[in-house]
Amino acid sequence: MGAISLQSVEKWFGEVQVIKGIDLEIGDGEFVVFVGPSGCGKSTLLRMIGGLEEISRGALLIDGDDRTADPPSKRGLTMVFQSYALYPHMSVRDNMGFSLKTAGAPKAEIEAKVNHAAEVLKLEPYLDRRPKALSGGQRQRVAIGRSIVRDPTAFLFDEPLSNLDAALRVEMRYEIAKLHKALGRTMIYVTHDQVEAMTLADRIVVLEFGVIAQVGTPRELYENPANLFVAEFIGSPKMNILDVGSAGLRLAPHPGAAKVGIRPEHMHVGAQGEGMLDGTVDVMEYLGADTYLIVDAGSLGQVTVRTDGDTAIREGDRIGLIAPEERLRFFGANGKAV
DSSP: OOOEEEEEEEEEETTEEEEEEEEEEEOTTOEEEEEOSTTSSHHHHHHHHHTSSOOSEEEEEETTEEOTTOOGGGTTEEEEOSSOOOOTTSOHHHHHHHHHHHTTOOHHHHHHHHHHHHHHTTOGGGTTSOGGGSOHHHHHHHHHHHHHTTOOSEEEEESTTTTSOHHHHHHHHHHHHHHHHHHOOEEEEEESOHHHHHHHOSEEEEEETTEEEEEEOHHHHHHSOSBHHHHHHSSSSOOEEEETTOTTOOOOOOTTOSEEEEOGGGOEEEOTTOSSEEEEEEEEEEOSSEEEEEEEOGGGOEEEEEEETTOOOOTTOEEEEEOOGGGOEEEOTTSBBO
16 A cells, blocks of 8 residues: 655745645555656655655655654655665675665565566666666666565655666656556656656646646646646647737637647648738757747747648748647636636
């Protein structure tokens, strides 16, 4: 069991409040990702769950039991950090089994659990190597294996892939997704990389300056952001946000709306005078299957459009941009979705 409940959780450093009353229910076996800009409190919140930071106010429940005052060792959780923190003089086998050895576990139990973790993570050929003989991705797998052998209630990941290059990040993302399916354990994962968040999470928690901006599935957050912050943070490139009522914006009236948002892939190129606005193609970013058009829309600012990689459009072309009504998202003057 690995259900985790945060009830009105706050964190204060002196007179500075960094976590401002978080309420969150994480189901047993769920993969939840905390995402947000630097300084939003995502790592602090994770460390509070793990017991590495004290909870100033509020309560932490694990499987219904209040664990707010428990030290990390009593919570049944395990953390995987950005740095691998492996013992360089020990083999992979000894690194993975070290916590069990210090806890006085029988040798046969340690061996069985290390072998199981190595099998899950495809580390069997490397058990007798030392960390310096491993790649970055292999070292991170060893760090995860060290957590698996402890048989935790839940895994806490604090930006575990940040030190890896782009190719290894993709590979390890796949490995962590497979690990979650294989183990079925609760996982809480902190990242600033929204691709990791979108591809790994059952639900994403978007944090903004110590509060939850929105919680939902990746699709819910992408298609129906609750406010402007989520709309602009989730998605790459981000959602285009335009002022309703601006000169040059051809749009049917929408009561209470101050801003309108449209994703780059939902805008289609037409002839000048067609659709919701006109502009000049300022820059083209060719990415193979796709091309991003950066369109100068005058007083409306820049608009990004995602189109085919083999588009016939060229820089300097005057175009109209068409957007289906059902793809538009409206926001009030307070930034909340209308």
